Amino acid sequence: EVRLLESGGDLVQPGGSLRLSCTASRFTFSIYAMNWVRQAPGKGLEWVSTISGSGLATYYADSVKGRFTISRDNSKNTLFLQMDSLRAEDTAVYFCAKGGQLLSYFDSWGQGTLVTVSS
Amino acid sequence: DIQMTQSPSSLSASVGDRVTVTCQASQDIRDYLNWYQQKAGTAPKLLIYDASNLEAGVPSRFSGSGSGTAFSFTIDSLQPEDIATYYCQQYADLPITFGQGTRLVIK
Numbered sequence: 001e002v003r004l005l006e007s008g009g010d011l012v013q014p015g016g017s018l019r020l021s022c023t024a025s026r027f028t029f030s031i032y033a034m035n036w037v038r039q040a041p042g043k044g045l046e047w048v049s050t051i052s053g054s055g056l057a058t059y060y061a062d063s064v065k066g067r068f069t070i071s072r073d074n075s076k077n078t079l080f081l082q083m084d085s086l087r088a089e090d091t092a093v094y095f096c097a098k099g100g101q102l103l104s105y106f107d108s109w110g111q112g113t114l115v116t117v118s119s
Numbered sequence: 120d121i122q123m124t125q126s127p128s129s130l131s132a133s134v135g136d137r138v139t140v141t142c143q144a145s146q147d148i149r150d151y152l153n154w155y156q157q158k159a160g161t162a163p164k165l166l167i168y169d170a171s172n173l174e175a176g177v178p179s180r181f182s183g184s185g186s187g188t189a190f191s192f193t194i195d196s197l198q199p200e201d202i203a204t205y206y207c208q209q210y211a212d213l214p215i216t217f218g219q220g221t222r223l224v225i226k
Contacts, residue, residue, distance in 0.1 A: 037163075044206065045155075047216065059213060103213070105210070
C-alpha cells in the first residue's frame with residue numbers, strides 16, 4: 001500500500017516562508033507525477049501544484065504562481081513545496097497526492113500538514 | 120478556468136437508499152472527471168476516475184457516469200460508513216478544479 005507522509009506545517013507570519021516535505025514509500029516514486037492539494041479550514045479542495053516524475057515539468061495554480069515552488073528528490077523519494085511570501089489565505093491543510101498519470105487523478109493521499117499564516 | 124458545480128450541496132438519506140450527486144462542468148471536459156470521498160478529519164480518497172471507472176478496492180455500490188458537461192455519481196444502497204463529503208474534479212484543462220463538495224448525512 002502506498003504511503004505518503006507530509007511534514008513541515010507550522011504557524012508562520014504573513015510574508016514568511018515555509019518548506020513542506022512529503023516522504024513516499026511502497027511504490028516506484030520516480031515514475032509518478034506528484035501533487036499538492038490544499039484545503040482551507042471548513043472549505044473545499046484546491047489544487048496547488050503538480051510535478052512530473054522526472055521533475056522537469058511543473059505546474060501551478062495562479063493563486064500560488066511565483067510564490068510557491070514544487071520540487072522532488074527521487075533519490076530520497078521525497079516531494080517538496082517551498083512556500084514564500086505567505087499570505088493569510090494560504091492557511092490550509094496541505095496534502096501531497098500521488099498522480100495516476102500526469103495531471104489526471106490523485107490515487108493516493110497523505111494525511112496532510114497544517115499551515116497557518118497569521119501574525 | 121473550468122467551473123465545476125455540484126448539486127446538491129448537502130443531502131440527507133436513509134440507509135439502503137439510492138443516492139445521486141450531479142456535477143456540471145462549465146465547458147466540455149469529455150470524460151476527464153473524477154470523484155473523491157472525504158470523511159471528517161481524513162484525506163480524500165479516489166472512488167471513480169475518468170467518469171465511470173471504479174478505483175481498485177472501492178465497493179461496487181459506487182458508480183459514476185456522464186461525459187461532456189454533465190456527470191453523476193451514485194451510491195446504491197447507502198451504508199452508514201458512506202457518511203462523508205463527496206467531490207468531483209476535472210482535469211481536462213489547467214487549472215485542475217474541484218466541485219464545492221456534497222455533504223452526505225444519514226437520516
